[in-house]
Structures are given as C-alpha cells and as structure tokens.
Amino acid sequence: MAMRAAAAAAAARGGLGRRVFSTFNFAPPPNPAAAAAPPQAEPSxxxxxxxLNKRTTTDGLREAFSKFGEVAHARVVTxxxxxxxxxxxxxxxTTLDEAAEGIKGMDGKFLDGWVIFAEYARPRQPRPPPGENGAPPSPRY
DNA sequence: AGTGAGCGA
Structure with a gap:
C-alpha cells in the first residue's frame, strides 16, 4: 500500500535499496584534471x-644553466x-630554444652534489593586488 | 638539521 509504494519510490530514486550486482559500468575514466594539468607545462x-642543494645560490644556478644559453633571470627561492x-x-x-637546451642539458644532472630536475615552469600565480598603503613591490622582470 | 616534494617577494 502506501508504505510499499513509498519504499519502491525511494528505491527507484537510488536510495537505500540500491544494489547493483552486475553491471558493465566500466567507468569511463574521466580525468579532466590530467588533461587540463599535464605534469609538464607547455614550453616557455x-x-x-x-x-637543489640547500646551499646552491642564485649565482650557482645561473652559472650552471648559462652553459646552455643566455640566462635572463635566475632565482633560488629562499x-x-x-x-x-x-x-x-x-x-x-632569453629564447625558447635556449630553454629547451637548458632542460636537456641540466635535467637529471648534478649540481653541488644533488641531482636536479629542470622543467618548464607553470605560469605564475596572479599577482596580489597592491595594497593601498605600502603597496608591495611587484616582481621585477 | 639543511631532515628533500615542490612552482617564486
């Protein structure tokens, strides 16, 4: 009666009574994240x-990478x-070609005793809006 | 401790 109907309706809605024994729901792997965020960013x-070794400095980084091209900028994050x-x-x-050479030449190599990894950097996070008083200096390039 | 993956004043 009414109860039976309600239970049946709930089950039909996919409630507690949902038991799927055999299904060919081979879930299609929807990985939009993998497609949208490849491990390696696009060339830049x-x-x-x-x-990096903790005592590797900005200068050491630049010296090592300048063997493969003109380093316009180098920074070790501290x-x-x-x-x-x-x-x-x-x-x-300065050029994409040099960047590619830098990766090929430095990725997996030693620097100050540590194996380093070089890859294309992702686009940087949007700059924080400058505050009204004492606007933080924007990154200089 | 500079203890080891990571995306930056």
Missing part, C-alpha cells in the same frame, strides 16, 4: 628547477625569514 622561456634555500628555483632564458 621560464624553467622550474628542483632538487625563505624570507630564515634566509635558507627552499631547494628549488627558477631560470629564465
């Missing part, structure tokens, strides 16, 4: 370099308060 002149390297950095070449 900007390189992300990780695996903690602003402790001043120690975070172990990764960025290198920017």
């Amino acid at each position: 002149t900007n390189l992300f370099v990780s695996g 903690d602003p308060v402790h001043g120690y390297s975070k172990g990764f950095g960025f290198v920017r070449y």
Whole structure:
C-alpha cells in the first residue's frame, strides 16, 4: 500500500535499496584534471628547477644553466625569514630554444652534489593586488 | 638539521 509504494519510490530514486550486482559500468575514466594539468607545462622561456642543494645560490644556478644559453633571470627561492634555500628555483632564458637546451642539458644532472630536475615552469600565480598603503613591490622582470 | 616534494617577494 502506501508504505510499499513509498519504499519502491525511494528505491527507484537510488536510495537505500540500491544494489547493483552486475553491471558493465566500466567507468569511463574521466580525468579532466590530467588533461587540463599535464605534469609538464607547455614550453616557455621560464624553467622550474628542483632538487637543489640547500646551499646552491642564485649565482650557482645561473652559472650552471648559462652553459646552455643566455640566462635572463635566475632565482633560488629562499625563505624570507630564515634566509635558507627552499631547494628549488627558477631560470629564465632569453629564447625558447635556449630553454629547451637548458632542460636537456641540466635535467637529471648534478649540481653541488644533488641531482636536479629542470622543467618548464607553470605560469605564475596572479599577482596580489597592491595594497593601498605600502603597496608591495611587484616582481621585477 | 639543511631532515628533500615542490612552482617564486
């Protein structure tokens, strides 16, 4: 009666009574994330370099990468308060071709005793809007 | 501890 009908309706809606014994729901792998966020970013002149020795400095990074092209910019990311390297950095070449050579020449190589990894950097996070008082200096390029 | 993956004043 009414109860039976209600239960049947609930089951039909996919409630507690949902039991699927055999289905060919071979879930189609919908990985839009993998398609939208490939492990390696698309080519750019900007390189992300990780695996650095903690005492590798911006200069050491530039010296190492300048063997494969003209380094327009190099930076080892350091903690602003402790001043120690975070172990990764960025290198920017003047041309895409040099960037490609830099990756081929430096990825997986040693720098200061550590195997480093060089890849194309992702586009940087949107710049924080400058505050009204004491606007934080924008990154200089 | 600079303890080791990562995307930046």
